Amino acid sequence: MERWKSPFPTLDPPFAAMPELPEVETIVRTLAPQVQGRRISAVTVLHPKVVQSGEALLPLLRGATITGIRRRAKLLVLTVRPEAGSAAGQDLLLAFHLKMTGSFFVHPADALPLKHTRLIFDLEGDGRLFFDDTRTFGYCRLMQPGELERWPFWASLGPEPLDCPPETLAAHFTGAFAKRRISIKAALLDQRLVAGIGNIYADESLFRAGIRPDAPASSVTQGKLLVLAKAVQAILRQSIEECGSSIRDYRDALGNAGAFQNAFAVYGRKGETCAVCGAALQACRIAGRGTVYCPRCQQ
DNA sequence: ACGAGATCCTGTCAGC
DNA sequence: TGCTGACAGGATCTCG
Numbered sequence: 206m207e208r209w210k211s212p213f214p215t216l217d218p219p220f221a222a223m224p225e226l227p228e229v230e231t232i233v234r235t236l237a238p239q240v241q242g243r244r245i246s247a248v249t250v251l252h253p254k255v256v257q258s259g260e261a262l263l264p265l266l267r268g269a270t271i272t273g274i275r276r277r278a279k280l281l282v283l284t285v286r287p288e289a290g291s292a293a294g295q296d297l298l299l300a301f302h303l304k305m306t307g308s309f310f311v312h313p314a315d316a317l318p319l320k321h322t323r324l325i326f327d328l329e330g331d332g333r334l335f336f337d338d339t340r341t342f343g344y345c346r347l348m349q350p351g352e353l354e355r356w357p358f359w360a361s362l363g364p365e366p367l368d369c370p371p372e373t374l375a376a377h378f379t380g381a382f383a384k385r386r387i388s389i390k391a392a393l394l395d396q397r398l399v400a401g402i403g404n405i406y407a408d409e410s411l412f413r414a415g416i417r418p419d420a421p422a423s424s425v426t427q428g429k430l431l432v433l434a435k436a437v438q439a440i441l442r443q444s445i446e447e448c449g450s451s452i453r454d455y456r457d458a459l460g461n462a463g464a465f466q467n468a469f470a471v472y473g474r475k476g477e478t479c480a481v482c483g484a485a486l487q488a489c490r491i492a493g494r495g496t497v498y499c500p501r502c503q504q
Numbered sequence: 505a506c507g508a509g510a511t512c513c514t515g516t517c518a519g520c
Numbered sequence: 521t522g523c524t525g526a527c528a529g530g531a532t533c534t535c536g
Contacts, residue, residue, distance in 0.1 A: 223529065305529055340513045
């Protein structure tokens with residue numbers, strides 16, 4: 206398949222980003238070969254708020270093996286198998302939300318915590334898995350398998366936007382957005398309606414689909430929702446292919462920056478000219494988020 | 505029931 | 521130069 210070439214000039218840092226679906230997906234892919242199958246020899250909690258639930262289960266992680274790593278929405282989920290004969294008896298799950306500034310990195314065994322390191326897993330053999338988070342909004346929940354499904358946030362998550370054909374996603378939008386008075390952008394950001402989309406990809410998808418971000422969700426026609434579904438999928442896939450968007454804080458689990466920020470058409474480009482029509486890109490606030498759009502291309 | 509706005513937190517940057 | 525305040529934002533909470 207031919208790679209989509211960005212017509213937009215490269216953006217230089219600084220700007221600001223947070224791990225949304227493509228970034229978490231990239232982190233999972235880069236972290237997997239570094240932690241899969243490895244045993245945890247010790248866990249160090251460095252911030253009181255980082256372990257949001259299941260603190261009592263922490264001792265069971267010592268000697269446990271990381272058997273799985275996956276993504277759902279913007280969450281990264283580790284599956285961990287406790288040592289044979291331990292009190293747990295069954296696999297445990299660690300669900301991480303990175304919020305805006307969370308990141309993972311495997312350091313050498315003698316590495317000391319950094320300024321914003323919140324959690325450290327010592328890995329047998331060599332290596333320390335750090336969870337760093339400047340703004341401390343990120344967290345992890347340590348759970349037994351059944352607990353994950355009972356976690357209200359998990360249970361309320363909408364469908365994965367990349368797990369179905371665009372027609373199916375569009376049909377879902379039609380049902381989920383009907384009778385909603387919220388703006389189409391607020392609808393895209395609502396994790397209960399569709400999972401994994403944050404501020405960057407909401408703005409970029411709406412630009413590509415030619416839809417005003419402040420349009421009431423229920424007012425967008427079925428035809429336009431199909432265009433939107435295709436735009437959401439194309440942009441998320443392209444970003445995953447480019448290892449996400451890098452903005453100041455974001456790095457994948459190998460320390461690499463992504464490249465999708467160079468393809469931003471509107472995000473962070475307030476006042477610049479639209480690369481398609483030349484109009485000045487406008488900024489406003491929608492659903493409490495900074496929003497940039499082209500007043501001519503998005504009607 | 506639904507939607508809007510405040511809240512959490514730290515680092516960065518514009519303006520005086 | 522150094523200070524202050526605005527801003528960034530995901531999910532949750534409160535309020536109308």
